[in-house]
Amino acid sequence: MTLLVLAAVALGAGLAAILLAGERRTLALAIGLIGSLVVLALALAMPDTESLIIGGVGMISTPVVRAMAVAWSASLAVLGLLEVAVGGRPTVVGPSLVGLAVAGLALATRDPASSMAALAAGGVAGVVVPGLAGWLDGPDMPSRLPTTSRGTLAILGSGLLGLAVIAWGASAAGPLGGGGLLPVDPAAQLSLGLALLAIVAACAIRTGLIPLHVWAARFMEGVSPLAIPAAFAWGSAAFVLVALDWSQVALGPAAAGDAERWLIVIAAMASVVLGGLAAMVHDDIEHVLGYSILQDAGVAVLAFASLDPGVVAAARNWLVASATVKTALAAWASVVRTTYGGHRLDDLGGWARHSPALGVAFAGILVAAIGLPSMALFQARTDLVSSAMPGFGQVVAIIIAAMPAIYLGRIAVAGLAPVSPAVAAGLSGRPRWTGGRAVGWSEGPLTQAIRAIPTELRANRAPLMALGVLALAVMALLTATGGAGG
Amino acid sequence: MNPALIAIVLAIGAGAVVAVSTRDGAAAAIGLAIALVGSALLGDPLPSAAVLGVRVVAALLVATLIRSSMRTGPRQPSPVGWPSEALLATAGAVAGLGIALGLASLAAAGGVPVGQPGIGEPGPGGPVGPGDTVVTTMALITAAGTSLLAIGVAPLLHGRQGPRRAIGLVLVTQAVLLLRIGIAGPAVELEEIARAALLVVVGATGAALARATAAAAHRLDEGEELPDADAVEESPHVLLAR
Secondary structure (H helix, E strand, O other): OHHHHHHHHHHHHHHHHHHHOOOOHHHHHHHHHHHHHHHHHHHHHOOOOEEEEEOOEEEEEOHHHHHHHHHHHHHHHHHHHHHHHHOOOOOOHHHHHHHHHHHHHHHHEOOHHHHHHHHHHHHHHHHHHHHHHHHHHOOOOOOHHHHHHHHHHHHHHHHHHHHHHHHHHHOOOOOOHHHOOOOOOHHHHHHHHHHHHHHHHHHHHHHOOOOOOHHHHHHHHOOOHHHHHHHHHHHHHHHHHHHHHHHHHHHOHHHOOHHHHHHHHHHHHHHHHHHHHHHHHOOEHHHHHHHHHHHHHHHHHHHHHOOOHHHHHHHHHHHHHHHHHHHHHHHHHHHHHHHHOOOEHHHOOOHHHHOHHHHHHHHHHHHHHHOOOOOHHHHHHHHHHHHHOOOOHHHHHHHHHHHHHHHHHHHHHHHHOOOOHHHHOOOOOOOOOOOOOOOOOOOOHHHHHHHHHHHHHHHOHHHHHHHHHHHHHHHHHHHHHHOOOO | OOHHHHHHHHHHHHHHHHHHHOOOHHHHHHHHHHHHHHHHHOOOOOOOHHHHHHHHHHHHHHHHHHHHHHOOOOOOOOOOOHHHHHHHHHHHHHHHHHHHHHHHHHHHHOOOOOOOOOOOOOEOOEOOOOOOOOOOHHHHHHHHHHHHHHHHHHHHHHOOOOHHHHHHHHHHHHHHHHHHHHHHOOOOHHHHHHHHHHHHHHHHHHHHHHHHHHHHHHHHHHHOOOOOHHHHHOOHHHHHHO
16 A cells, blocks of 8 residues: 555654764755655555555545645655755654654544554654754753653643543443444533543644643744644644544534534634734744644634534645645745844845745745635635634634734735845845856866856855745645645 | 452552652663553453564563663652552552443443443453442553553653653553553554554653753753862953952
8 A cells, every 4th residue: 555655664764864863964864855755756646545454444545645645745855955955953854754654644544543642652753853953952041851841741642632532432431332322411412522622622732722832832932943844733733633533423513512612612713813913913933933833723623613524624625735834934934044044023124135036935825824715725714714603704714814914914024125234144045156167176067067066056055945945835825725635 | 350460450550659769770660661561461361462562562662761761860769759659559540440340330321232342341240230340351451550640640740850750751651551441442453553652652752851851960060060279260350350
């Protein structure tokens, strides 16, 4: 089965990249990059539906699994190249490949307990590896170690809570009566509702919804922006998708009574509104990234308020599309920081004038984040909000769609402002040719040109990174338009 | 009621108590290994040889990983001593037994058919009915799980960073995995592999964080060293101050 081969390659390459990252940086990056390209090829070759029985459990590869694998591996290949250019300790490709393997297997497995255990195990790599690397790079900030520890506890805690809820659901004494027909009475209804709230609580911990966002916010401050998507965009997406699938099948729409529905809506909208407001007022682009990811998670959790099959399909589109968009935004933030050294809007005046390619990429990200009415992302957001809040959900959905326009629009306006001294002092965002002559060599023109490639690459580091971000922005637009096939 | 299972539950509790209360790293690792291997063997009938092998190998690997982190870490005995930890473990086990028996009664009252895997499974005397107090295999597994949870949660949430917190993390994870079996019945083979992988990852994570904590403490100690007296005499700051 193609998915198994894909998972094996991703897992092997990811683990090798993680283990070699400390001593052999170049080799680790090369393994990660090649691994992500092979995984992309396998994902593209994967059929839309494929099934297999392993260990007594069915594994079914669906269009959502394929779409997630394609989008994630394609993003990862570009992130790998950006990690080469940005420098520093490799913390992106290795954990991301491990997360991709685990997420693909978890989404394909028909046994939710296996999926939840696998996601808890795989999600840890996305937190521990970048967290410890951030601590090693900043030994004068002792708070990074407790932050990593808290992040690990949150990832594992959410997985263990999910496992406990799934076990309770499968128990003979649980709300589902061991799989038999359950008499419809208030006690059974209450049990179903409690099970739903417990699984939503697990999702809230995992995604860092307000007020459980402190560990996520602290963690994001201490790691490279390139490492954030694996843990918080893609990892959270896989977790929420598994939880949604289980809730839809095991609990059903009957579990979402009035009280449960309002609790879920209030918890989700708190993150949507407050996350959006925080993104609008913060000047730090990395904080904007973090709070926008939080807002996306809040929108996804609204699907638990109804568990309608159509809404769950919308949640799949939303999760995959928003993860791709936020991966592009994370790459943009990392490239801006590497190019200009700053990450506050006050220091980034005129960044788009200085690097037109970055400006075009950001425009694509802006459009993908807001979405146009014909796009799958826009429709998914509208469906999720409308199903949770019938009657006035359409208006709320438009307000939510306007929020990225504001917090990303501020950044765009800063980009068009006069070029600030910090931006002017940064690497040039425009491509240039140094002459094609390698220092110390006096051979023929072709040999000269080949030997000059590393020099040209180094001289054009900023424009090449901007091209990488542009590629991610195009992927974000495509995924926002087409969705995940959910 | 299988006396071998009861002995295993007692061994799990004893091993966990030793793991969290001793100041000797080797003894803690051995105690942890006993608790984890005992958890792997807790079942009647035993799972297939392959599943058993996966469980035992994972348990020993986790114990080895935790042991490796203790070589450089600080000694962290239990602040309340082993008698209190043993009492906690006993209380946890009794609570787990009570929960399991209560759930079995609930399932029986709900008309769960005889032989249903999980809470409602029959004991040696016959099917479980309302008011019966037969201690089943699942009840013992639940008791072992709650016992580990009672011992492990304190070092995990309130302990200082280091090997003891790593042991707490492993014990709490194993506790939840045992409770999953005790409440919902045996797992399929794929889930056994996922559970073993989760345990190993938790052990590796705990060990990595414990080692990082030890390294951070070592750096802090180096940074706080008092300057040499001769160096202070010749310091330009001192000369300028004169």
